[in-house]
Amino acid sequence: MPKDYNINKVEEIKQRLKDARAIVLVDYKGINVEEDSLLRSKFRQADVDYFVAKNTLIKLALKELDITNLDSHLSGPTAVAVSVKDEVAPARVVKKFVETELEKERKEMLFFKAGLISGDLFGSAQLLQLADLPPREELISKVLASFNSPISGFVGTLQGIIRKFVYCVDEIAKSKTN
Numbered sequence: 676m677p678k679d680y681n682i683n684k685v686e687e688i689k690q691r692l693k694d695a696r697a698i699v700l701v702d703y704k705g706i707n708v709e710e711d712s713l714l715r716s717k718f719r720q721a722d723v724d725y726f727v728a729k730n731t732l733i734k735l736a737l738k739e740l741d742i743t744n745l746d747s748h749l750s751g752p753t754a755v756a757v758s759v760k761d762e763v764a765p766a767r768v769v770k771k772f773v774e775t776e777l778e779k780e781r782k783e784m785l786f787f788k789a790g791l792i793s794g795d796l797f798g799s800a801q802l803l804q805l806a807d808l809p810p811r812e813e814l815i816s817k818v819l820a821s822f823n824s825p826i827s828g829f830v831g832t833l834q835g836i837i838r839k840f841v842y843c844v845d846e847i848a849k850s851k852t853n
Contacts, residue, residue, distance in 0.1 A: 681732060684728065684729075684732050685732050685735045685736050685739070686736075688726075688728055688732055688733060688735075688736035688755075689736040689739050689740060691724055691726065691755075691757055692736055692737065692740060692742075692755075692757060693740065694759045695757045695758065695759055695791075696758055696759055696760065696761070696762045696792070696793060697756075697757065697758045697761070697762045697763070697764065697765050697766075697790060697791070697792045697793075698742075698745070698755065698756075698757050698765075698790060698791045698792075699755070699756040699757075699765040699766055699769070699787065699789075699790040699791075699792075699802065700745060700748050700749065700753055700754070700755060700787070700788040700789050700790065701753070701754045701755070701756060701769055701786070701787060701788065702751060702752060702753065702754075702786050702787075702788050703727070703752055703753075703754045704751070704752045710776060713772075713776060714768075714769075714772050714776075717768050717771075717772055718756060718765075718768055721758075721761070721764045721765075721767070721768050722758065722759075722760055722761070722764065723756050723757065723758045723764050723765050723768060724756070724757040724758070724759075725754060725755070725756045725757075725765075726754070726755055727752075727753070727754045727755070728753075728755065730749040730750060730751075730753055733749055733753065733755060734746055734749055742791065744791065744796045745789060745791055745796070748788040748789040753788065756768070756769065761810075761811055762792045762793055763792075763805055763806065763808050763810075763811070765790070766787070766790065766802045766803070766805050766806040767806045767808075767810075769787065769806070770803060770806035770807075771806075773786075786799060787799040787802040787803065789802075790802050790805075792805070
């Protein structure tokens with residue numbers, strides 16, 4: 676018979692995972708309390724929910740949400756990073772934290788186990804590649820700039836033609852007055 680505490684904890688985890696666009700499992704062993712607090716603050720700044728729970732409770736919560744492809748990755752110390760807004764934010768925060776905050780000899784202490792992003796399972800290497808993507812707003816601005824580029828070029832060409840025509844008319848006017 677499960678304890679009420681565990682039932683409540685599974686329900687809490689389920690609520691945290693329910694609307695997730697990205698669920699990233701992180702092996703966090705080897706980082707100290709100060710580093711963990713710093714990592715948590717970076718997750719908060721990126722609107723990412725970050726928590727540590729027992730693997731069995733995480734599995735039960737995922738099972739209730741019909742998510743079973745992360746079960747094989749739930750072993751050993753596991754932290755969960757969940758984002759409901761930005762699919763790339765959890766991976767980006769972890770990678771940047773490892774690169775900037777951990778000493779060189781400890782960079783392998785914190786690593787990705789796996790991630791579920793928009794329903795697709797990502798491995799550790801794929802999450803590292805995903806973390807290198809620019810933020811969503813920057814990608815959107817690049818796409819919009821590429822849409823705007825041909826129009827800007829066309830307008831510039833038309834202005835050049837009009838400018839040459841005006842110079843030509845001006846030169847003709849000057850030659851007629853002389």
